[in-house]
Amino acid sequence: MALSDSDLRILRELARDGRQTNAELADKVGLSASQCWQRLRRLENSGVIKGYGARIDHDALGVPETVLLELAMERNEGIEVEAVCETLARLPEVLEVRMTTGDFDIFAKLAVSGTRGYERFLRERLYKIKGIRQSRSSFSLRCYKDEISVVP
Numbered sequence: 001m002a003l004s005d006s007d008l009r010i011l012r013e014l015a016r017d018g019r020q021t022n023a024e025l026a027d028k029v030g031l032s033a034s035q036c037w038q039r040l041r042r043l044e045n046s047g048v049i050k051g052y053g054a055r056i057d058h059d060a061l062g063v064p065e066t067v068l069l070e071l072a073m074e075r076n077e078g079i080e081v082e083a084v085c086e087t088l089a090r091l092p093e094v095l096e097v098r099m100t101t102g103d104f105d106i107f108a109k110l111a112v113s114g115t116r117g118y119e120r121f122l123r124e125r126l127y128k129i130k131g132i133r134q135s136r137s138s139f140s141l142r143c144y145k146d147e148i149s150v151v152p
Helices: 005-016 022-029 033-045 081-089 114-124
Strands: 065-073 094-099 106-112 132-139
Touching: 005 022, 005 033, 022 033, 065 081, 065 114, 081 094, 081 106, 106 114, 114 132
Parallel strands: none
Antiparallel strands: 065 106, 065 132, 094 106
């Protein structure tokens, strides 16, 4: 689907604030409310807009630490990387899972309650997944940018 300048303005504005009314959005992107609503529905129906959500403060939920986890899979055990990715994606601590290239096959981003919470994740969840050959993890010290989407 080809995106117009108006579509891109709508997407940029929604990425900044997804809760604004259609009238507010239309005013900010320079369209009538009707035109804006029609474009918004087209962007949603075509799948360009996948959904809407709230950004949650993990500190308030008791899981303030972010762990970046890389996993390398055994090649000869017949374990599909995709199946492990799907298993990880179902775990509540896991915020993001990606199949990757390079030395590691999978990247995952977790929200945990410190080192003890991470140890519990490892013991009770990760170590029970078959086929993982190696893992490497890093605790994020500070986040400088945390965007959900990019609009060119």
